[in-house]
Amino acid sequence: MSLKTDDPNYFAHQYNDSLRDRKKIRILDSTLREGEQHPGVSFSNKQRIQIAWMLDSFGVDQIEISPVVSEDHFEATKVIMKQGLKADIVAHVRAIKSDVDRALDCDTEWVATYMGISDIHLVSKLRISREEAKIRALEVVDYIKSHGLKSRFTMEDASRTEPEFLITMCKEMNQKGIERISIPDTVGIMRPRGMYNLVKLVYDQIDTSKTSIDVHCHNDVGLALANALSGCDAGADQIHTTIDGLGERTGIPSLAETAVVLNLIYKSDNNFRLHMLKDLSRTISDYTKIPIHESKPLVGDSSYKHKAGTHLAAILRNPAAYEIIEPKVVGNRRKIVFGELSGKNGSAYLLSLLGLDSTKENSESLARGLKELRMGDILELFLDEKLERKILNEDYMKNSKE
Numbered sequence: 454m455s456l457k458t459d460d461p462n463y464f465a466h467q468y469n470d471s472l473r474d475r476k477k478i479r480i481l482d483s484t485l486r487e488g489e490q491h492p493g494v495s496f497s498n499k500q501r502i503q504i505a506w507m508l509d510s511f512g513v514d515q516i517e518i519s520p521v522v523s524e525d526h527f528e529a530t531k532v533i534m535k536q537g538l539k540a541d542i543v544a545h546v547r548a549i550k551s552d553v554d555r556a557l558d559c560d561t562e563w564v565a566t567y568m569g570i571s572d573i574h575l576v577s578k579l580r581i582s583r584e585e586a587k588i589r590a591l592e593v594v595d596y597i598k599s600h601g602l603k604s605r606f607t608m609e610d611a612s613r614t615e616p617e618f619l620i621t622m623c624k625e626m627n628q629k630g631i632e633r634i635s636i637p638d639t640v641g642i643m644r645p646r647g648m649y650n651l652v653k654l655v656y657d658q659i660d661t662s663k664t665s666i667d668v669h670c671h672n673d674v675g676l677a678l679a680n681a682l683s684g685c686d687a688g689a690d691q692i693h694t695t696i697d698g699l700g701e702r703t704g705i706p707s708l709a710e711t712a713v714v715l716n717l718i719y720k721s722d723n724n725f726r727l728h729m730l731k732d733l734s735r736t737i738s739d740y741t742k743i744p745i746h747e748s749k750p751l752v753g754d755s756s757y758k759h760k761a762g763t764h765l766a767a768i769l770r771n772p773a774a775y776e777i778i779e780p781k782v783v784g785n786r787r788k789i790v791f792g793e794l795s796g797k798n799g800s801a802y803l804l805s806l807l808g809l810d811s812t813k814e815n816s817e818s819l820a821r822g823l824k825e826l827r828m829g830d831i832l833e834l835f836l837d838e839k840l841e842r843k844i845l846n847e848d849y850m851k852n853s854k855e
């Protein structure tokens with residue numbers, strides 16, 4: 454029996470509307486800014502420069518760094534600016550002139566200023582009124598524009614800001630001709646439909662030929678990427694990510710998950726070097742000493758491990774039965790796990806690997822033995838392509854009908 458379509462994901466793509474309203478969704482990576490806000494994370498300048506190079510060759514559109522948090526960050530920003538990278542380097546600073554001056558000293562072309570505009574931020578953090586906030590924000594943007602820089606204004610805590618005030622601020626920024634507005638869900642309180650409504654509200658009120666929208670979604674309850682994608686469905690065209698989703702508290706969408714969703718599910722027109730994803734993760738994990746969680750999508754060690762006997766039977770014939778994208782595409786590797794769940798298919802395969810006779814009797818007897826051992830997993834093996842091809846030609850497949 455043969456497959457009805459060449460693409461096993463075909464019907465899923467129909468539900469996802471993957472090819473409808475296709476547009477490019479960009480990525481700003483903030484590993485060097487938001488990522489360094491993750492508890493325990495602080496890169497050296499050499500590491501910051503290397504990360505910037507890696508992100509650039511991966512293909513992100515913008516790389517964000519804050520030149521104001523320390524003398525080291527200031528130096529790193531200056532050096533990164535001189536590397537001639539393709540990605541825009543965005544200096545992230547508070548919406549105050551002295552911070553913008555610091556960005557100017559680094560020769561940045563892009564400045565992103567942020568200001569908490571929800572009442573709780575105005576009252577508890579900035580201790581200014583809405584009117585004062587508006588005046589301060591507009592003065593800073595005028596200042597940035599007077600220096601000929603491109604800029605983004607972040608409406609920090611947008612999801613908890615009174616909608617009328619949010620719109621007033623966005624319209625003012627739009628009239629100033631600011632290149633981008635960021636709509637963050639700073640505390641991760643939105644659900645996808647809420648994020649859609651929030652971004653749509655802004656999108657419908659501004660002239661989007663002048664100003665584009667970024668989404669910056671926090672992962673406090675695990676909805677960050679879903680919310681960011683929903684924001685893009687409503688008109689945003691840039692998602693903020695970090696490698697492995699690092700960031701304040703529980704962070705923001707991970708670069709790997711975002712890039713693969715855009716490439717595979719949204720069919721967005723990016724030129725990401727997806728095969729670098731595992732290496733990017735490994736590099737960051739080496740630098741931060743934070744292990745990559747084994748079940749982290751795409752880059753974790755378990756992302757391509759197959760264990761249940763029924764899964765193994767299918768995987769050995771066609772890995773697409775349980776994989777939406779091949780491991781090598783994201784720089785990862787496929788593994789087979791043997792143990793009490795292997796069943797006769799997994800056992801037959803294990804016998805073949807060991808060079809033993811994988812008859813029905815032998816396979817059933819090994820399967821029973823593994824179950825009786827009650828030891829859970831006993832062995833993990835990489836299933837590389839060469840081995841796979843060799844094994845698929847052997848008796849095992851002939852004996853196995855399941």
Ligand code: AKG
Nearest residue numbers: 567607609635637639669
């Ligand atoms: C947040 O609101 O959580 C931020 O980190 C700022 C986001 C931004 O500048 O877009």
